[in-house]
Amino acid sequence: MTRKEFLKMAAAPTALAAMPIGAAVGASLAHADLLDASAPSGGTITLENGHFSLSLSAHHGLRCRITHVPTNTLLADGTYSYSLAPVDFTSIKHDKTSVTLRGETGTGITIQHRFTLDPERPWIEEALALTNASSHPLTIAFRCGFVLPIRPDSLKGYTFTAVPYRREPHGNRSQYADYTLDQVLYEPRRSSLREIPTIVNEAPRFVQPRVFTDDYLSEGWVLTDGRNGFLITKYSQTAREFTILDSVPVSGGQIGLRWGGAGEFDDAEGSYRLAPGATHNFGITRLTPFQGDYVQGYYAFRSEMESRGHAIPDSYDPPSHWNELYDNKLWWSGDHISADNRRKFYRLADLKEAAAKARDMGCEALYLDPGWDTPQSSKIWGEERLGKLGDFIAMLKNEYGLKLSVHSPLSAWTGPGCDTIPGTALIRQPNGDSSPYACGASTRYIEETVSRLKSLADAGVAFFMFDGTAWMGECWARDHGHAYPSTAAEHVESTNRIARLAHKNNPDVLIEMHDQLFGGIHLRYVPSYYGHGLNAAGELGWNEIWAFELMWSPMDDLVGGHSIALYYFNLAYSIPAYVHIDLRKDNPQCLMLWWNISTCRHLGVGGTHPDETVRKSQKDVIATYRRLKPFFTTGTFYGIDELTHVHVDRKRTGAVINCFNLDNNPVDREIKFAPATFGLATSKTYLFTGGRFTQTGDAYTGKVTVPAQGHALIEVT
Numbered sequence: 001m002t003r004k005e006f007l008k009m010a011a012a013p014t015a016l017a018a019m020p021i022g023a024a025v026g027a028s029l030a031h032a033d034l035l036d037a038s039a040p041s042g043g044t045i046t047l048e049n050g051h052f053s054l055s056l057s058a059h060h061g062l063r064c065r066i067t068h069v070p071t072n073t074l075l076a077d078g079t080y081s082y083s084l085a086p087v088d089f090t091s092i093k094h095d096k097t098s099v100t101l102r103g104e105t106g107t108g109i110t111i112q113h114r115f116t117l118d119p120e121r122p123w124i125e126e127a128l129a130l131t132n133a134s135s136h137p138l139t140i141a142f143r144c145g146f147v148l149p150i151r152p153d154s155l156k157g158y159t160f161t162a163v164p165y166r167r168e169p170h171g172n173r174s175q176y177a178d179y180t181l182d183q184v185l186y187e188p189r190r191s192s193l194r195e196i197p198t199i200v201n202e203a204p205r206f207v208q209p210r211v212f213t214d215d216y217l218s219e220g221w222v223l224t225d226g227r228n229g230f231l232i233t234k235y236s237q238t239a240r241e242f243t244i245l246d247s248v249p250v251s252g253g254q255i256g257l258r259w260g261g262a263g264e265f266d267d268a269e270g271s272y273r274l275a276p277g278a279t280h281n282f283g284i285t286r287l288t289p290f291q292g293d294y295v296q297g298y299y300a301f302r303s304e305m306e307s308r309g310h311a312i313p314d315s316y317d318p319p320s321h322w323n324e325l326y327d328n329k330l331w332w333s334g335d336h337i338s339a340d341n342r343r344k345f346y347r348l349a350d351l352k353e354a355a356a357k358a359r360d361m362g363c364e365a366l367y368l369d370p371g372w373d374t375p376q377s378s379k380i381w382g383e384e385r386l387g388k389l390g391d392f393i394a395m396l397k398n399e400y401g402l403k404l405s406v407h408s409p410l411s412a413w414t415g416p417g418c419d420t421i422p423g424t425a426l427i428r429q430p431n432g433d434s435s436p437y438a439c440g441a442s443t444r445y446i447e448e449t450v451s452r453l454k455s456l457a458d459a460g461v462a463f464f465m466f467d468g469t470a471w472m473g474e475c476w477a478r479d480h481g482h483a484y485p486s487t488a489a490e491h492v493e494s495t496n497r498i499a500r501l502a503h504k505n506n507p508d509v510l511i512e513m514h515d516q517l518f519g520g521i522h523l524r525y526v527p528s529y530y531g532h533g534l535n536a537a538g539e540l541g542w543n544e545i546w547a548f549e550l551m552w553s554p555m556d557d558l559v560g561g562h563s564i565a566l567y568y569f570n571l572a573y574s575i576p577a578y579v580h581i582d583l584r585k586d587n588p589q590c591l592m593l594w595w596n597i598s599t600c601r602h603l604g605v606g607g608t609h610p611d612e613t614v615r616k617s618q619k620d621v622i623a624t625y626r627r628l629k630p631f632f633t634t635g636t637f638y639g640i641d642e643l644t645h646v647h648v649d650r651k652r653t654g655a656v657i658n659c660f661n662l663d664n665n666p667v668d669r670e671i672k673f674a675p676a677t678f679g680l681a682t683s684k685t686y687l688f689t690g691g692r693f694t695q696t697g698d699a700y701t702g703k704v705t706v707p708a709q710g711h712a713l714i715e716v717t
């Protein structure tokens with residue numbers, strides 16, 4: 001069954017009519033202590049903290065009511081929606097902070113459903129597991145969630161905003177992922193975050209990702225009326241899950257908003273193919289209250305993600321890159337794979353020239369894009385052309401004061417003329433015909449790739465870019481150590497695994513990860529945090545996310561609004577974005593360079609601008625960037641608005657404010673700077689350079705003139 005068919009079925013009245021209603025909500029027994037701790041019961045269990053009240057009544061089906069106590073806002077009421085209905089709950093266990101239900105579905109699947117409301121925490125959490133209790137494999141389409149029956153006053157004035165992609169990397173300056181309740185209930189969503197990528201390639205690539213452009217799926221959703229808000233998140237590091245909003249019919253001809261719970265979003269991934277006895281644990285749903293507008297909701301999301309390990313270590317100090325690509329004759333020859341072109345255009349002398357440019361621009365590392373490894377994508381240093389790797393790294397350090405960073409593409413950047421690790425070819429058909437591409441989920445591919453990365457990092461390479469991460473389709477090999485055929489999920493997991501294994505060998509090497517299913521394009525499929533940082537086993541994953549391929553025409557991307565996706569990403573995540581932009585596209589105000597300094601914690605640049613004056617300005621900007629680097633790398637990012645960014649350093653000594661103007665005339669912008677809003681002490685008197693500010697009470701107000709298509713820098717000390 002496809003997802004659409006499943007949703008249609010789940011939305012049909014019969015799916016819910018089969019679920020009898022338990023004890024009436026409202027006849028609350030007031031507190032959990034009154035109930036027997038293990039027997040099924042139609043009575044009501046109520047958990048409360050100062051923020052939420054959660055009442056549950058489970059027997060033949062589950063009834064559930066959630067109220068936000070301070071505002072008396074109803075968020076769920078009535079029958080909890082399970083697509084595998086009816087659920088007979090045979091066990092209810094509870095204590096002062098949680099309720100755990102176990103139920104039978106009559107399909108061979110048993111459910112464990114746990115709700116947590118800790119008085120010490122402001123949120124409600126929900127966790128769910130499905131177990132195949134039958135003696136045969138089962139493939140399950142599944143969706144469940146809290147239901148809020150919609151009445152005229154339900155969530156009145158609330159806007160639903162997607163996190164972190166309020167602006168999608170494909171979106172223009174008028175695209176916002178903000179929706180009314182009616183839109184969520186009645187309109188298909190128009191999102192381009194997961195469009196099928198257009199891939200122009202002579203060889204068919206068999207990339208068949210699912211698209212979800214109609215659905216209200218997001219890493220998180222912020223609901224706010226501007227004063228009070230709620231953040232709903234879904235978090236899992238073992239399967240790609242999203243926070244889903246949809247609707248279901250409820251009794252009395254009403255419609256209900258369904259949220260939380262869990263849902264299958266991609267049957268191609270195989271998350272719900274359960275072997276006998278196997279259990280699938282869905283990610284945690286969390287509902288957190290906050291006060292204020294969507295920006296405060298984004299900060300709540302960021303805070304939650306930091307608490308889950310997606311924070312920046314104090315030691316994070318990524319070397320600013322000079323990428324030789326933009327001046328690189330090999331790349332622009334149109335055939336970077338050709339051995340002849342490599343001998344002609346990618347010699348030691350060419351790289352020394354690039355290193356000199358890196359040093360002159362004030363960068364800290366030379367980043368090598370395609371051309372260095374031999375053959376392409378082998379991750380084996382081209383010693384014949386470039387000399388020994390150790391000598392090269394020593395030369396960079398001693399003669400140019402630079403580190404070495406490299407492009408290290410994975411299984412999708414293979415094919416004719418590229419490296420093939422024996423025994424790892426992607427088998428496209430059950431007949432066993434092999435393709436020229438590599439299978440990223442092959443055990444041998446992973447082992448050999450990790451081994452080659454180790455050789456590079458052992459020699460002193462400081463950074464790997466994991467490009468070439470796109471899923472190339474199912475593989476029908478029987479001896480690759482994956483399912484038959486392989487799944488997209490296995491590809492994603494294998495890609496993350498390479499990062500973890502590489503870090504096991506070389507914990508200090510920085511690893512940037514492209515989207516593990518789509519690769520290097522303006523799209524996101526995998527949740528942005530997926531595989532980042534430490535996992536439950538203490539293994540370190542990748543460090544930096546790819547800045548959505550906004551590298552080729554950075555000025556168009558900024559003025560066109562696509563790069564504003566990076567602003568929202570930084571409001572939502574502390575995970576560093578990495579980019580290397582083409583400086584040839586910048587203007588005399590260095591607007592583009594400043595934007596990327598402000599939104600990408602790891603900065604890369606390249607390309608020699610034809611205008612010497614601009615080159616000089618860019619050099620000055622890089623010098624300023626280096627002086628203020630801790631604000632941008634490990635500092636906290638705040639948004640006054642899309643074009644006014646505040647960076648506070650970790651020691652909270654002050655702030656840097658970047659003001660941008662994307663329009664063709666200069667603007668005078670009034671900026672209100674309240675130190676407490678940005679986590680700064682109010683006891684101190686702050687000095688401002690770059691604008692005139694006056695203090696009134698606990699805030700400073702200033703006027704800043706920002707040049708046409710330009711930038712203004714304000715330093716607060």
Ligand SMILES: [Zn+2]
Nearest residue numbers: 439475477480
């Ligand atoms: Zn394979």
